[in-house]
Amino acid sequence: MFSMTFSEAREAHAGLSVAGCGRHLISCFRRYFSVGGRHRGPSGAMGGAEGHTRSRQMAPQPQAHRQKIPSQALQAPDFPVAEQSSSDAGRFLVAQRPVSPGELLVYESPVALGPRASCYPVCLGCHELISDEAVPRCERCWWPLCSQRCASSLRHAAECPVLAADSQRIGQPQFFGYSSKYDVILVVRCLLLRRTNPDAWRHLLELASHVPYRLLEDDDDHQTTVDYVTQVLKVEEDTQLVHHVRDAITTNSFEWTSPSGVRLRGLYLQLSRLNHSCRPSVSVSSDGKGTMFVRAARDLAGGDALTVAYTSTLHPLWERRAYTKQTHYFICDCDRCSDPTELGVHYSSLPCPECRGQYLEPTTWLGDATWECPVCGRRQEEAAIREEVDRWMSRFDYDDTFIKSTPTAVRGILDGVQMAFHAHHYVWVMAAQVAIRTLAPDHSRKAMTLKRQLWQRLLHIYSILEPGMTRRRGAVPLPPFAHSPPAAPAWRSH
Numbered sequence: 001m002f003s004m005t006f007s008e009a010r011e012a013h014a015g016l017s018v019a020g021c022g023r024h025l026i027s028c029f030r031r032y033f034s035v036g037g038r039h040r041g042p043s044g045a046m047g048g049a050e051g052h053t054r055s056r057q058m059a060p061q062p063q064a065h066r067q068k069i070p071s072q073a074l075q076a077p078d079f080p081v082a083e084q085s086s087s088d089a090g091r092f093l094v095a096q097r098p099v100s101p102g103e104l105l106v107y108e109s110p111v112a113l114g115p116r117a118s119c120y121p122v123c124l125g126c127h128e129l130i131s132d133e134a135v136p137r138c139e140r141c142w143w144p145l146c147s148q149r150c151a152s153s154l155r156h157a158a159e160c161p162v163l164a165a166d167s168q169r170i171g172q173p174q175f176f177g178y179s180s181k182y183d184v185i186l187v188v189r190c191l192l193l194r195r196t197n198p199d200a201w202r203h204l205l206e207l208a209s210h211v212p213y214r215l216l217e218d219d220d221d222h223q224t225t226v227d228y229v230t231q232v233l234k235v236e237e238d239t240q241l242v243h244h245v246r247d248a249i250t251t252n253s254f255e256w257t258s259p260s261g262v263r264l265r266g267l268y269l270q271l272s273r274l275n276h277s278c279r280p281s282v283s284v285s286s287d288g289k290g291t292m293f294v295r296a297a298r299d300l301a302g303g304d305a306l307t308v309a310y311t312s313t314l315h316p317l318w319e320r321r322a323y324t325k326q327t328h329y330f331i332c333d334c335d336r337c338s339d340p341t342e343l344g345v346h347y348s349s350l351p352c353p354e355c356r357g358q359y360l361e362p363t364t365w366l367g368d369a370t371w372e373c374p375v376c377g378r379r380q381e382e383a384a385i386r387e388e389v390d391r392w393m394s395r396f397d398y399d400d401t402f403i404k405s406t407p408t409a410v411r412g413i414l415d416g417v418q419m420a421f422h423a424h425h426y427v428w429v430m431a432a433q434v435a436i437r438t439l440a441p442d443h444s445r446k447a448m449t450l451k452r453q454l455w456q457r458l459l460h461i462y463s464i465l466e467p468g469m470t471r472r473r474g475a476v477p478l479p480p481f482a483h484s485p486p487a488a489p490a491w492r493s494h
């Protein structure tokens, strides 16, 4: 894992400035960028065919991390969580003792909450969406606010004079509509922590930094916000500090939906230590005030890492890999990604054209993957596999494949998908979800039977990809409900 603290990043950044050469930038930071990143196992980095395991067994938990570094109690004794660290996985949370599914492990309120980087006009005081197309504004800073009462709210009062420094109105959203200008708000709020919450500020500085990579990759959105904060708002002179804060938000913030349905993002310092797995071990829920609750999704042993999925577990391998690499700068080697069969579901594979019942498996773990049949050795470039998947997906995205289809026709389409891929493949899962939505108004016996069968198979797949007490499994209707509406809750029964 590329895991420098702010002070380490500052040193490295200083070295880069002296070097002044892109190639040197790469060599300077390559040592921080490791395959496996937040999930590098005890065997270290994998490379090429050597590192390619065909085992279906789950990869072991990172014992090496547990043994090397003594645990440090992080929460009150009631919370069975400890923090550990390693050079490649950074700082991460583990269970301190065996825990049961559903057990509360950590809860936390955000140290800073604000609009997402791009969003529709939202009031900076009450965080409600602004529906007035005339866009009412704060008299002082000219940012959208629903009332002057919100302008004097505790949330906006501290940032208002900072935002008001933009007297030319460069950074304020100009029109009613979707805007990327909100990116700056949470950055400003986090910078203000230095004064308002020194303890949180200290923790924020300790978060892992990916700034050198963002600079290396010419992340325009990142640079634009940093330039605006340092050159227009002038809230902080130290450019590297602003780089760090903006990077910490991009990497670590959690999205939270308010009770009125407004999607916001918050910085949670403890939750930022949750590492990633495409088969997460905890589930995260929230209350109406933005507090997040982390519960064990399944039985965990003492020392097991607490993991969430940074990206959807229903994305195919190449999409998950691209996301973690581009956003978090590591290549996932969780127990699912390091198993070429993806826990036996062949979720991203194509069948081998030569061997009946065999599926191609990824063989290259660095760079562009090639997929290969483990029996006959037939190879296919990943680009061709993606093209085939995209071709099928376009039928469900854009065509009216399922519209006006009878349950029998829908079943035939899904059977066709199953012929082309594994029965648990990504395309089948997506097609089944579309089919269920399309058949929602159809209460005929045939439709209800088909929907129940689809839900049952989806539940089976979800139980492999996100086992335990997870939101994904919880969203699946119980089989009897596929036949008839659920009974009224007890409090409504008379």
Ligand SMILES: [Zn+2]
Pocket (backbone or CB within 6 Å): 123, 124, 125, 126, 127, 128, 145, 146, 147, 150
């Ligand atoms: Zn308001």
Ligand SMILES: [Zn+2]
Pocket (backbone or CB within 6 Å): 138, 139, 140, 141, 142, 143, 151, 156, 159, 160, 161, 163
């Ligand atoms: Zn204001």
Ligand SMILES: [Zn+2]
Pocket (backbone or CB within 6 Å): 277, 278, 279, 320, 332, 333, 334, 335, 336, 337, 338
């Ligand atoms: Zn993974």
Ligand SMILES: [Zn+2]
Pocket (backbone or CB within 6 Å): 352, 353, 354, 355, 358, 373, 374, 375, 376, 377, 378
């Ligand atoms: Zn084959």
